[in-house]
Amino acid sequence: MKKQAKLTNTEFCRNRIIAINDTMQVLSGKWKFHIIGTLLIGGKMRFMDLLREVEGIGSKMLSKELQDMEMNQLVTRTVLNTKPITVEYEITSYGRTLEPIIDEIAQWGAAYREALHKSDD
């Protein structure tokens, strides 16, 4: 008889794994945290604003990531009747619920850097 997994076979674990995967899929890629973070500070922002603020991103990536996030209801996209037309992106209240996660991640990262620094003896 072969050995089998036991820990992971509990309902709790399976659901937890699925939940983590869900979140990480929504936040997948190199840029989502960065875009969300920028929108959290900047409020309503236009495409070109984001392109300038999110350092290093290209228009293709930005466009794709925003579409992704719009589908996941993290941001709204509003076309304004200006000339030339402008498009406003804004984080949704739902998207805002990501703030605690982002904060924790930022805090951990800062502490990590501190710890690395201290161990440089």
Add this chain to the structure above:
Amino acid sequence: MKKQAKLTNTEFCRNRIIAINDTMQVLSGKWKFHIIGTLLIGGKMRFMDLLREVEGIGSKMLSKELQDMEMNQLVTRTVLNTKPITVEYEITSYGRTLEPIIDEIAQWGAAYREALHKSDD
């Protein structure tokens, strides 16, 4: 004069972005959360135990991810003097500090799934 980024140019923002990138690099890849989660429940675990518990992972990936995490001081690796030799992996106290992040992410994912479910009208 071209328009320039302003929001992201603050010290605070730059550091925050760096901190987030640090964390995400430490947790990068498909498997780290899963492995850490398993070790958090399982305590000391051997290579083959992890291979069985972390559903779907192959030995190459597991080996690589564990090496990564050992370098980042999230887990310890102890070779036991048994025959055949066994190797014990355990999460460090430092690795344990990731627990709040993982919890938040899991909670958010669960809430997300709930929300999706409700909007299925």
Add this chain to the structure above:
DNA sequence: GACACTAGTTTCCTTAAAGAAACTACATGC
């Protein structure tokens, strides 16, 4: 009429991540 702005899309290319299967190497048990 050339240039700059708006918001993207398209094409082409490179790199990184991941997986499957085979292989090393040693030990125990039947």
Add this chain to the structure above:
DNA sequence: GCATGTAGTTTCTTTAAGGAAACTAGTGTC
């Protein structure tokens, strides 16, 4: 001596992610 268990490594292949540059298409400015 053959299967099974330990802990990985190696090779080969596929897939996904990301980036640079050019392009569309319309408006306004000098």
